[in-house]
Amino acid sequence: NKLLTSLSKQRKFFGCLRRNNFVTVIFKQTSDTVPGEFLGRLVLGVEDDKVKVFGATIF
Template sequence: MMNITEKTDEEILALAHPMWADLVKYSNEKNYGAFTRNFSTAMKMGANEIEMGKQFARSDLAKNLSTDYKYLGIIRRGEYVTVLYKQPNTKDKGEWLGRLVLGYEKDQVKIFGATLF
């Protein structure tokens, strides 16, 4: 079985950066289908369309993410890597910590966690 933690930082970032860019873009556009397309099966089950729609509707943070985010680092643990970003918001001035958890599902890299703190 493949383990993403064995990839180099460069290989991980080549996967993570486009996925994070898509999450920012599709969150701002409130596009549920595109937002969840790289989610693992478990993430998709936990992020149902109705709840995600409510979150998109209520959250200024989710609709105003800046594309001027900065990569901070990678944490390797178990069968997953966590890629961290400094994520600014265009409406609420300030910065959030973006967390993207990647791993393998059926030989494909999928998102197992995506949060802003």
């Protein structure tokens, strides 16, 4: 996917949503080659006393 392989290192943090042992991080993401702005979502959670990634999406 052209977008996923060209994400900029620059992003703007919007905020976090917390629920039980999970946190969702929301941010604005751009690409070095694909025009426009995209919404990023990263879901982190605790499982077996370890922090794990439960989801990562670019819209």
